[in-house]
Amino acid sequence: MSDSHYVNDQPFDPKSIEVLTPEQEAIYLAPQKKLIWWKFKRHKLAVASGIFLAIMYLMTVFAEFLAPYSVESRNSDYTLAQPHDVNFFHNGEFIGPFVYGYDKELDLEKIQRIYTPNKDRVVKLNFFCSGDPYKFWGLIDADNHLMCADMEEPVYLLGSDTLGRDMLSRIIYGARISLTIGLVGIAISFSLGIIIGGLAGYYGGWVDVIAQRLIEVVQSLPTLPLWLTLVAIMPSNWSQVAVYFAITIILGLIDWTGLARAVRSKLLSLREEDYVLAARLMGASPKRIIGLHLVPGFMSHLIASATITIPTMILGETALSFLGLGLRAPTVSWGILLNDAQNIGVVALTPWLIYPVVPVILIILAFNFFGDGLRDASDPYG
C-alpha cells in the first residue's frame, strides 16, 4: 500500500478523448505540399489568376496558331482601321460569328482614312483554317490558324496599326517577349538573391555585413535613371536578342536585393534549429545544409515573393521600351506596341493602339493575386 501511484491497466484509446473525423485526420496527416494546395484552393481569386496566367503562358507557346495573322503581315489598304464588331445575327437570322466588311474612304480634308461597315458585305469568321504560312517554333511549316476570315478581306478584331497590321496578332506575339522577360529576369534575381542572402544568413559575421551594405547600396539607387544609364551604355550594334538578354540581366541585377534580405532573415532563424545543428554535427557541408535542409524550409515563401516580383520586371520592360530605350521594332513586345501609341492623336483618334495596356494591367494584377494566394498558402497553419 506504500505505493499509492495508480496505473490504469485498461488499454488507452486516445480517440476517446478527442475524436477526429476522417477529414480532420486527413489534415493532420497530410504532408506540407497538400496543405499548401488546400489553403491555396480556398483563395478563389488566386486560383482564377493562376489559371489566367497559365492560359497566357500557353498562348505564348502557340502564338503562331492563335494569332489570326503573322506578325509582319500587313494590308496597306487598311491602315488604322478601327476594330471590327463581331455579330451573330444578319437580318435577324443567326449565321454564326461574322463581321461586316469595311467601305474605305480617303478624307483628304482631315487627312484620315474613314472605314464604315457595309451591311451588305458579310465576312464570316472561320475556325481552324488556313491562313498566313508560318514556321511553328521555327521548325515546322504550317498555316493553320485558330481563326481567319473567309474572304480576302482582313478582319481586325482589335483594329489595325499605321501600316495595316492586325493589333490582336501583334499583342499575341508581343506577349512572348513581355511575359518571358519577367521569367528570365526573375531567374537571375532569384539565383543572386538565394546565393548572396544564403551566404549572409548562414555565415553571418563579416560576410553578412558586406552583403547587407551591398544590398543597401543597390536598393538606394533610383531604378529608372539607373536602367536608363545601363541601357544607354549598351552598344548600339547589338542584335535584338542580345539587347533582350541584356535588359533582362539589367532588370534581374537590380531586383535581387529584396529576395536576398528575405532569404537572409529566414536563414538567420532557421540555422539555430536543432535539425541544422544535428546536420552540422554529422559533418554536413554548408552547401548541403543550405541547399538540402534550409532552402526547402522556405521555398514556398520564395516562390510567393518571386511571383510578386515578376510584374516589376514586366513593367520594367514595358517602361523601357515605351521610352524607346529598351527593345525596338521590328521586335514586338507590349512596350514597343505602346511606344507606337505615344502620339497625342492616338488617344483622340485611334484609341485601339493603346489596347496593349489591357493585357499589361491584367497580367500584373493576376501575378499579384496569384502571389498573394501563394504567400497565404505557404504558411498553412497561419
Add this chain to the structure above:
Amino acid sequence: MIKNSAKYFFICLFALFTFVSSANSAEIPFLAEKVAADDLPAMKERLPEKPLIVDFEATNKTLGKYGGDLRLLMGKAKDLGQITVYTYARLVGYAPDYTIQPDIAEVFVVGDGRDFTFKLRKGHRWSDGHPLTSEDFRYFWEDMVKHKKLGKKGIPSQMLVDGKEPTFQVIDEQTFRYTWEKPNPSFLPALAAPSPLYIYRPAHYMKQFHADYADVEELERQAIEAKARDWAAMHTRMQRQRRPENPELPTLQAWQNTTPPPNTRFVFERNPFFHRVDPLGQQLPYIDRLTMAVVSKDVIAAKTGTGEADLQARYLQFSDVPYLKRGEKRNNFTTRLWSLGKGSQVALFPNLNANDEVWRKVLQDVRFRRALSLGINRKEINEVIYFGLAYPSANTVMPQSALYKNEYSQMWTDYDKEKANSLLDEMGLDQRDPDGTRLLPDGRRAEITIETAGESAEETDVLELITDHYREIGLKIFVRSSQRDIFRRRAYAGDTLISVFSGLNNAVATSAMNPEELAPTDQAQLQWPKWGQYSGTNTKAGEPIKMDSAMVQLQLFNQWMLADNDEDRTEIWHNMLSGYAGQVFSIGTVNNSRQPVVIANDLRNVPENGIYAWEPTSYFGIYKPDTFWFDR
C-alpha cells in the same frame, strides 16, 4: 480715375493718330507713348533714308494693322536661335524667287565673282538707335576675326578661298568691300543662309567688352563676376547673333529679345528702327511682340491642337494632322499643308566607303544601286504613309526648283521588280538560298542592315515597307536604329552598309546656290563619308576618291567654285544633277510631302502654300513674318 485717364489717353492717341496719318506716317500705337514722351524719334527719323519697301503685290500680301502678340511654341531653350531663322533679316537674303537680293544692304555689286562691294542704307540704325555703319563690319573683321585672342577659331570657312582670306576695305561710312584673289561663289549664299555668316557686330556696344577699347583689368573683373573664363569668353557670350540670348545686344532683326535665359517664356518686342516698310511707307513689323514658350517637344502637337500657338510648324509631323484638324473649329486655327523642301523625305544612302570589302564592291556597282532604286514601290509608300499627297521621286531637286527636270526625279524610280532582279543577276548575285535570299560572291547571304538615327516613326514605317519590297528582289533587310551621334559615327567609320536619312537639304536650289550636296565634299554625306572628308579637309583626313563617277561629281563641283557667270553655273548644276540621278548615289522615296503649318484664323499674310525648308526658305523667313498681322 484709371478708366478716365485711359479714355483720355485713347482720345489723345486717336487725335495723334488722325493727325499723323494725315501726314501719311501714322505712329505705331505700341511706340506712340514713347514717341510722345520724346523717348523715341518719330517713325520718319527712325527709318533709313531709303527703307526696304516690301513688294506686297508680288506675294499677294495685304496691308495690315499694327498690334498683337504672336505665340510660338518651342521644344528647348536653344530654339531661341530659331527666331532669327524665322525673322530672317540678312545683309543679303533670298527673295521669294530664291534669288539673292539686298536686304540690310541697300545695294551690292559683285565683280568677277571675287570682289564684293556692299553699300548700307543711310540712316539705318541698330535697335538701340545707334547708326549702322562700315565700322560695324570693320569691327567684326579686324577686332574679332583678325584679333589674336578673339580670332583663335580662325577665319570662317566661307571667307577662305584656297585657304586665302579676303582683303577688307572700308570705302566710306556706308560702303565697304571684300576682295579675294579667286571667285568665292559661296560667300553670298553664306550671308543669306538661315544660320548665316554674320560679318557685322554692333561695334558701339561690343567695344565695352573688348580689351582693345576698354580697361583690361576692369574687364577681367567683370568676366569673373559673369562667371566667364576671361574677357574673350565674355565677349563671345555677349555678341551672339544667331541665338539672341543677350537682351542688351542691339539687333537688326524685326523683334528683339527682352528676356534673359534661362527662362521658359521669351518675349520679343518690336525693333523700333527696323529697316523694312510696307507699300504705304508704314514701318514693319505689324506685330508688336513674339512670345516663345518653351515646352517639352512631345506636347507641342497637343498644345497646338488646343490653340496655344498662332503660328506653328516646328515639332509638328504629318501624322499629327488628323488630330490638329479636329481642334481647328473649337480653337480657331487652320492647319495648312506646306511642301517639305527636301530632296527626299526618307532616302537610303548606300555607303560606298563600307569597310566590308565584298559589300563595298557590291555597293559601288551602279547596277546594285539602280536595282535598289527600282525595287522600291514608291507608290505604296506614298499611299500608305503620305496619303498620296507626296511625289514619288529620286533624291533630287523638287519641281519647284528652277533646275528641275523630269528625268532627274524619274530616272530609275519605276517599280520594276524584273528589271531589278535581272540587274542583280547580271552583276553576279544570281545564286540564291532556298528562301530566295541572294548570295554574295563569297557565299554569305545578302543580308543588309539598314541603320537609322531612329528619330521619326515615319522613317521606321517607310523602312518596314522597303523591307518587304526588297524581299521580292532577294535582299533581306534588317533595320537597326540608334541615336544620331552613334549613327553618324558608324557611317563615318565605314561600319554601316546603308544608312537612312532625309534627302537633299536644299531641294529648291538655284544655280547660285552651292551644289556641294551632290559631290563628295563633306564627311557628313552618308553615301561617301570618307571621300567627303578627304576633299572637305583638303586631303588631311579620309580616303582619296576611288570611283570615277564620284570623281566626276567632285570635278564638276570644283568647276562651279571657279565659275564666274550664271550660265556656266547652271550648266554645271545640270551636269551634276544628271550625274547624280544616273549613278543613284542615294535612293530617294518621295518628296514634296506635307508639313502641317498651324495658323491662327485671324493671322494674315501667311501664304496658303509655301515650302517649309531650312534652306533656302529659312522656314518662314523668306515669307517675311514682319508682314504678318492680326485681323482683330
